[in-house]
Amino acid sequence: MSDMLLSARDLSVRFGGVLAVNKVSFDVHKGEVFTLIGPNGAGKTTVFNLISRIYMPTTGTLAFDGHPIDRTPAHGIAALGIARTFQNIELFEHATVLQNLLIGFHTHRRSGFWSDLLFAPAARRNEIAARRKAEEVIELLRLMRYRDQRVAGLPYGVRKVVELARALCSAPKLLLLDEPSSGLNAEETEDMAWWIQDIQRELGITVLMVEHDMSLVSRVSDRVLAMNQGEVLALGTPAEVQAHPGVIEAYLGTIDDVSSLRRETA
DSSP, rough: OEOOOOOOEEEEEEETTTTEEEEEEEEEETTOOEEEETTSSSHHHHHHHHTTTTSSSEEEEEEEETETTOOOOOGGHHHHHHHEEEESSOOOSSHHHHHHHHHTTTTOOOHHHHHHHTTTHHHHHHHHHHHHHHHHHHHTTTTTGGGGBBBSSHHHHHHHHHHHHHHOOOOOOOEEESTTTTTHHHHHHHHHHHHHHHHHTSSSOOEEEEEOOOOHHHHHHSSSEEEEEEEEEEEOOOHHHHOHHHIIIIIHHHHHHHHHHHHHHH
């Protein structure tokens, strides 16, 4: 049995006269943390939007768990087992943390409209299962003290964790994390690293991440794909990609910057 979960082949997308992504190919294996890096405008988030089906590729193919998803509508992606967080947090701010997490279960509901309206036995079973799973995720991410608080009153770092928790509640096979450390302080970023590792190792969820914080990338990633100007620049382990001359020039800065980074993350 193949361990390939996501396969992208020659993905390109053009917006008017701008070629945002140009013939990008990569594979994501089951159980790994695979990270996209690159300078602003490199095409990383565009690749995420192609996988999420927000954008349609101009050319190329996408396959998930052995099945093509090139024409799958955006609203059908979650049901396949792909969940996503966003760099700009997307939560229901006037709902509680628990209510936001329960929304993550909507793709797995098996009861119908009338069953839910009348709260029939099937609907009650769904509700119990959803709440049990939500409580497990709350415990995993240490959100117990916030479970009944409205999202609008929570600190930014906690809201980032709540969005991660909601994504986990959809029971994904593949979790797309868009800049998970963006806006977090050093302590919160350290916690995020631990949670990404727990999600991979304890829950067995494959993670595809876009991230700028190279200390986080080095700590949690199995493989890294560096992009620049919409094209693949390098692919390999974090150490291999950091040592690539093109990556140093396009993204990491000078040789001295890279040496400093390695000392920091060693």
